[in-house]
Amino acid sequence: MWTDEGTDGMIPDSLRKELEAEIAAAETPRERAVSVMFAFQHHCGYMSDSALKEAADLLGMTPAELEELATFYDFIYRKPVGRYVLHICDGVVCHIHGYNFLMDHLCSRLEIQPGGTSTDGLFTLLPVCCIGYCDHAPAMLVNRKMHGRLTPERVDDLLEQLKKEADVPAGSV
Amino acid sequence: MYPQVLFKNRQPDRPATLAEYRESGGYQALSNALAKGAPEAIREAVDASDLKGRGGAGFPVAKKWGTIPEDAPEKRYLLVNADEMEPGTFKDREMIQTDPHMLIEGAVLAAYGTGCGKGFLFIRPSYDTSAEILEQAIDSARQAGYLGKNILGSGFSFHLDIHRSGGRYICGEGTAILNATMGKRPNPKNPPPFPTDKGLWGLPTLVHNVETLVCLPHIVRNGGEWFKNLAKSDDGSGTKLYCVSGRVNRPGCYELPLGTKLSEIIEEFGGGVIGGNQFKACLPGGASTHYLTAENYDVDMDSVSLSNAGYRLGTSAVIVFDETCCMVDATLNLTTFFVRESCGWCTPCREGLRYIQDLLWRIENGAGEEAYIPRLQEFAGYLKNAYCAFALGAAGPIESLLAHFEDEVRAHLAEKKCPFKS
Ligand SMILES: Cc1cc2nc3c(=O)[nH]c(=O)nc-3n(C[C@H](O)[C@H](O)[C@H](O)COP(=O)(O)O)c2cc1C
Ligand code: SF4
Ligand code: FES
Numbered sequence: 001m002w003t004d005e006g007t008d009g010m011i012p013d014s015l016r017k018e019l020e021a022e023i024a025a026a027e028t029p030r031e032r033a034v035s036v037m038f039a040f041q042h043h044c045g046y047m048s049d050s051a052l053k054e055a056a057d058l059l060g061m062t063p064a065e066l067e068e069l070a071t072f073y074d075f076i077y078r079k080p081v082g083r084y085v086l087h088i089c090d091g092v093v094c095h096i097h098g099y100n101f102l103m104d105h106l107c108s109r110l111e112i113q114p115g116g117t118s119t120d121g122l123f124t125l126l127p128v129c130c131i132g133y134c135d136h137a138p139a140m141l142v143n144r145k146m147h148g149r150l151t152p153e154r155v156d157d158l159l160e161q162l163k164k165e166a167d168v169p170a171g172s173v
Numbered sequence: 174m175y176p177q178v179l180f181k182n183r184q185p186d187r188p189a190t191l192a193e194y195r196e197s198g199g200y201q202a203l204s205n206a207l208a209k210g211a212p213e214a215i216r217e218a219v220d221a222s223d224l225k226g227r228g229g230a231g232f233p234v235a236k237k238w239g240t241i242p243e244d245a246p247e248k249r250y251l252l253v254n255a256d257e258m259e260p261g262t263f264k265d266r267e268m269i270q271t272d273p274h275m276l277i278e279g280a281v282l283a284a285y286g287t288g289c290g291k292g293f294l295f296i297r298p299s300y301d302t303s304a305e306i307l308e309q310a311i312d313s314a315r316q317a318g319y320l321g322k323n324i325l326g327s328g329f330s331f332h333l334d335i336h337r338s339g340g341r342y343i344c345g346e347g348t349a350i351l352n353a354t355m356g357k358r359p360n361p362k363n364p365p366p367f368p369t370d371k372g373l374w375g376l377p378t379l380v381h382n383v384e385t386l387v388c389l390p391h392i393v394r395n396g397g398e399w400f401k402n403l404a405k406s407d408d409g410s411g412t413k414l415y416c417v418s419g420r421v422n423r424p425g426c427y428e429l430p431l432g433t434k435l436s437e438i439i440e441e442f443g444g445g446v447i448g449g450n451q452f453k454a455c456l457p458g459g460a461s462t463h464y465l466t467a468e469n470y471d472v473d474m475d476s477v478s479l480s481n482a483g484y485r486l487g488t489s490a491v492i493v494f495d496e497t498c499c500m501v502d503a504t505l506n507l508t509t510f511f512v513r514e515s516c517g518w519c520t521p522c523r524e525g526l527r528y529i530q531d532l533l534w535r536i537e538n539g540a541g542e543e544a545y546i547p548r549l550q551e552f553a554g555y556l557k558n559a560y561c562a563f564a565l566g567a568a569g570p571i572e573s574l575l576a577h578f579e580d581e582v583r584a585h586l587a588e589k590k591c592p593f594k595s
Contacts, residue, residue: 027355027374028355028374029356030355030356030357031336031354031355031356033356034337034338034339034356035336035337038337059356068358069339069358072339072341072358073338073340073341074339074340074341075340087299090509090510091260091261091460091506091510092260092419092456092460092492092503092506092507092510093260093261093418093492095502095503095506096419096420096494096498096503128299128340129258129260129342129510129513129514130259130260130262130460130510131299132257132258132262132263132266132297132299132300133263133266133299134260134261134262134263134416134418134419134490134492135263135416135417135425135426137418137424141299144298144299144301144302145301145302146299146302
């Protein structure tokens with residue numbers, strides 16, 4: 001995933017060609033701005049300055065124009081994130097179902113503050129507004145997949161399981 | 174159990190397949206409409222059904238279609254709004270995860286009825302699971318000839334693409350969603366021109382909520398009158414996907430006749446308040462509505478009855494608070510949400526909400542003063558001068574906190590702490 005084969009920039013030529021085709025098929029190039037940033041993030045983890053510049057070039061936008069979008073959206077990361085992004089819902093329903101308690105628990109387990117990344121580089125903890133799973137409150141997303149009715153025990157089990165999965169060498173999953 | 178129209182194929186753990194949807198009568202409305210070759214028949218049925226938009230504003234669908242100018246360019250867009258970021262609301266997700274083909278058929282019918290050749294399905298990143306379900310369903314619909322070029326050999330073509338959002342609440346607003354889809358900064362844009370006149374890339378664009386569109390196959394197949402009669406209330410029409418969450422035993426999304434009583438939704442379907450506790454208040458239609466208290470516990474959940482009682486149906490997402498909930502704390506949480514999600518375009522919203530948040534934070538944390546109460550009122554009033562409906566929504570919980578729970582606010586001042594915290 002992190003190899004530089006066949007690459008002049010941040011992404012491999014094959015992905016670049018895919019994105020060029022996607023942009024060409026769109027009504028206007030910038031319509032695909034978020035989609036292209038997601039593709040970069042999928043490949044490089046986050047939108048570094050060089051990724052932003054390269055994505056902007058592909059889209060025919062200036063880096064400043066793309067930056068305006070990158071910093072607007074919750075799911076575009078301008079700083080490095082861990083292998084698992086935990087979007088923990090701080091919406092009102094989760095709030096009255098023990099969000100604060102859960103957040104404290106996660107912070108102490110991962111030894112980080114909200115917004116931080118654990119030292120092993122595995123977990124980034126981001127509070128986020130209602131994720132639309134209020135019937136499963138308190139809930140969070142792990143790399144965009146929902147985990148609900150969270151309790152400290154369930155959180156511990158989940159973190160253990162994710163750590164185990166992360167041990168499997170990249171490329172074989 | 175009430176008749177299940179939108180949820181008729183609902184299963185506990187997976188979406189209905191194309192075959193299942195077809196067996197239940199799916200894609201018949203579309204086949205018949207295309208065979209007849211009469212888009213106006215769709216418009217007539219929709220007009221007779223009295224269907225109102227389910228995205229929160231409740232605008233009549235036929236009326237919106239009527240605002241596409243007679244001489245509008247042939248190139249038109251349909252924009253399916255699956256942003257659903259109103260706290261407490263999860264009906265569109267539940268709908269997509271139940272029966273994705275119902276949404277696709279609804280979208281094609283709307284497109285055929287109004288002459289749209291291309292559609293975008295705008296979906297929030299938290300709904301990745303739903304987006305994947307839709308991608309597969311769109312593929313299978315295309316292969317079966319229900320979508321794409323020359324649908325069912327009729328000569329009518331309609332292409333539907335998924336547009337994944339980067340995630341911000343304001344993107345769901347009916348004009349911000351245009352900017353978001355075009356890859357511009359998602360600020361709202363006050364009409365005129367209306368999106369149906371000049372929307373995406375300056376062309377007529379019809380923006381509809383997911384739940385609005387899934388009603389169309391049933392309206393076209395069974396007629397407008399039939400649809401109207403599904404509602405309990407005389408001036409409502411259809412069934413409604415009500416969400417119940419918060420301090421209830423069985424949170425979930427339930428399809429019920431429009432106008433079902435709030436008490437019935439909470440007790441019969443939501444399973445009643447947790448631990449047999451007292452119902453204290455609810456937000457009847459998502460975070461952007463006013464707290465409704467016990468005196469209106471039996472209100473019929475339709476827009477007219479709610480409006481007579483001083484409320485809005487909003488997204489019909491009922492968030493229940495019980496005696497254990499501090500309403501100052503809840504309002505602080507909601508205001509913090511609005512502060513963070515404000516698009517920043519206009520001052521009353523960007524600056525005013527922050528100020529209100531600060532006052533609420535002080536009150537909740539024992540540093541409140543008497544003078545804050547009129548000041549909260551004053552600043553909530555300024556939100557009416559904001560540029561879009563976002564700020565009006567944000568004012569809902571704040572105004573109703575003061576209207577219904579002033580005693581509770583004062584208890585914070587007197588005790589110099591939150592009475593709900595030990
Ligand atoms: C701040 C704000 C957020 C909104 N978010 C949504 C949304 O996520 N989904 C939606 O369908 N409508 C949303 N709306 C309502 C839309 O403006 C619009 O009325 C609706 O999408 C039109 O579809 P309908 O006529 O089918 O209801 C929002 C409105 C406001 C003011
Ligand atoms: S009211 Fe708020 S969300 Fe609407 S335009 Fe003003 S700043 Fe943006
Ligand atoms: S409030 Fe947490 S999922 Fe809606």
